[in-house]
Amino acid sequence: ILNVEQSPQSLHVQEGDSTNFTCSFPSSNFYALHWYRWETAKSPEALFVMTLNGDEKKKGRISATLNTKEGYSYLYIKGSQPEDSATYLCAFHSGGGADGLTFGKGTHLIIQP
Amino acid sequence: KAGVTQTPRYLIKTRGQQVTLSCSPISGHRSVSWYQQTPGQGLQFLFEYFSETQRNKGNFPGRFSGRQFSNSRSEMNVSTLELGDSALYLCASSLYPGGRQEQYFGPGTRLTVT
Numbered sequence: 001i002l003n004v005e006q007s008p009q010s011l012h013v014q015e016g017d018s019t020n021f022t023c024s025f026p027s028s029n030f031y032a033l034h035w036y037r038w039e040t041a042k043s044p045e046a047l048f049v050m051t052l053n054g055d056e057k058k059k060g061r062i063s064a065t066l067n068t069k070e071g072y073s074y075l076y077i078k079g080s081q082p083e084d085s086a087t088y089l090c091a092f093h094s095g096g097g098a099d100g101l102t103f104g105k106g107t108h109l110i111i112q113p
Numbered sequence: 114k115a116g117v118t119q120t121p122r123y124l125i126k127t128r129g130q131q132v133t134l135s136c137s138p139i140s141g142h143r144s145v146s147w148y149q150q151t152p153g154q155g156l157q158f159l160f161e162y163f164s165e166t167q168r169n170k171g172n173f174p175g176r177f178s179g180r181q182f183s184n185s186r187s188e189m190n191v192s193t194l195e196l197g198d199s200a201l202y203l204c205a206s207s208l209y210p211g212g213r214q215e216q217y218f219g220p221g222t223r224l225t226v227t
Binding site for chain 2 (some may be wrong): 031032034036042043044045050059080081089093094095100101102103104105106
């Protein structure tokens with residue numbers, strides 16, 4: 001059974017501050033790492049799919065890094081805004097005959113005005 | 114482009130009944146995956162379909178089954194419902210299967226088993 005851990009479980013951040021959180025995954029049999037944003041009453045929205053060690057991806061104020069050798073990825077949000085409030089999920093895929101994406105339980109981010 | 118649609122959005126069933134949920138992927142997407150979301154377990158993979166074939170299945174009992182039609186629409190069926198099957202069921206579509214495609218999620222079907 002694959003173990004994908006996200007920390008912290010929840011996070012309160014002041015508007016305008018920057019923040020980051022972690023996704024840990026198995027360092028063997030890596031194929032892909034996904035990040036999704038899930039806002040209340042909406043569907044999960046894809047942020048990034050990362051496949052190579054050292055990958056850095058950016059979308060607006062959100063960026064992510066990947067270290068497949070040690071099994072972690074960081075998600076960064078610069079200058080947090082209230083609309084960034086959501087649960088951020090990472091998901092690991094080991095390729096081949098893998099059982100689909102294995103999701104972490106998410107980091108629940110609340111931006112306080 | 115229309116997003117992923119799921120029907121019905123809400124469903125209440127009784128223990129022992131069966132249920133069928135439907136998912137229509139984004140036009141042109143040929144892969145559909147299903148997930149179960151419960152408060153305690155988070156999002157868990159059920160199965161993935163591509164070209165009407167099940168490619169992968171997660172660790173769920175045989176009561177959970179699915180299929181995909183030639184137009185890429187997919188259905189999942191749960192037979193002999195149990196209280197623990199109460200959950201949000203999400204489907205997601207992508208252009209192709211495998212783990213390197215962004216998945217586009219539908220709004221989900223909220224199933225309550227009483």
